Amino acid sequence: MAKAAFNVFDYETIRAVYQASRETGEGVYLQFSASTVQYYGASQLRRIINSIKTSLDADVIIHLDHCSNFQIIGDCIESGWDSVMADFSNLPLTENIRKVNEIRSAWPAYSGLIEGELGAILGEEDGFGGDLTGKVNLDELKEFCNKTAVDLLAIGIGNAHGHYVSTQNLDIELWIKAHQIIPNQKLVLHGASGIELKKIEKIKEYGLEKVNISTELKDVYVDSLLNMAQKNKYLMIKYVEDRYEKTLEFCVKKINDLK
Numbered sequence: 001m002a003k004a005a006f007n008v009f010d011y012e013t014i015r016a017v018y019q020a021s022r023e024t025g026e027g028v029y030l031q032f033s034a035s036t037v038q039y040y041g042a043s044q045l046r047r048i049i050n051s052i053k054t055s056l057d058a059d060v061i062i063h064l065d066h067c068s069n070f071q072i073i074g075d076c077i078e079s080g081w082d083s084v085m086a087d088f089s090n091l092p093l094t095e096n097i098r099k100v101n102e103i104r105s106a107w108p109a110y111s112g113l114i115e116g117e118l119g120a121i122l123g124e125e126d127g128f129g130g131d132l133t134g135k136v137n138l139d140e141l142k143e144f145c146n147k148t149a150v151d152l153l154a155i156g157i158g159n160a161h162g163h164y165v166s167t168q169n170l171d172i173e174l175w176i177k178a179h180q181i182i183p184n185q186k187l188v189l190h191g192a193s194g195i196e197l198k199k200i201e202k203i204k205e206y207g208l209e210k211v212n213i214s215t216e217l218k219d220v221y222v223d224s225l226l227n228m229a230q231k232n233k234y235l236m237i238k239y240v241e242d243r244y245e246k247t248l249e250f251c252v253k254k255i256n257d258l259k
Helices: 011-024 034-040 042-053 070-078 093-106 138-148 172-181 197-203 215-231 236-257
Strands: 003-007 028-032 060-067 083-086 113-118 123-125 128-130 152-155 186-189 208-213
Touching: 003 060, 003 215, 003 236, 011 028, 011 042, 011 060, 011 236, 028 034, 034 042, 034 060, 034 070, 042 060, 042 070, 060 070, 060 113, 070 083, 070 093, 083 093, 083 152, 093 113, 093 138, 113 138, 138 172, 172 186, 172 197, 197 208, 208 215, 215 236
Parallel strands: 003 028, 003 208, 028 060, 060 083, 083 113, 113 152, 152 186, 186 208
Antiparallel strands: 123 128
């Protein structure tokens, strides 16, 4: 089974992911963008998570999503996060490798997961990304994995952050070829919001470890706010209750879809 990885940004979305993991009995990734970490602070987010974890113990991996800022990466590592993404996919291969390895050199005692990326993902996510190639170069795979020993590797196959106009450019065969070159490497699918489940099903048996979901969760959250504003404009706790319930329902469905 591939694990759902939800990008969250406040107390209610964090709590909803924990509850969804508990209800389904499945492990998940709880992901934060670099901008979210910068806003709250890694240590403050850790305290929020710990306050939820005491009453909702579940199989949750705390993960920093796309980040090239060493200060933020270091803050997360030093605050006890389980996983960080060192994304230097916009750089040439040798520089990408060097930067990822600098993380291990700077924090040699860190035993958590490190995620890298090859083939920068199209689109922008919380201020990170842009209009790059969006396709992994198969010739770079072995060298990158051998020289960095990343635990997780995100690869671009035409997937994109944000809303898809069409997923016809998603290159499933490229994913399969990549897995065949590095069969023991755990792979990550970014930009999964809006990708048809049947397409995700096709790559599940080819090294897929983590499926990133952000835009769809935000849509659920914003739709809840807009709908509640029309019904109960000043009953603020109703906003909180509804967005939590809607987010929880969404997360449970996504987790079950990926089983």
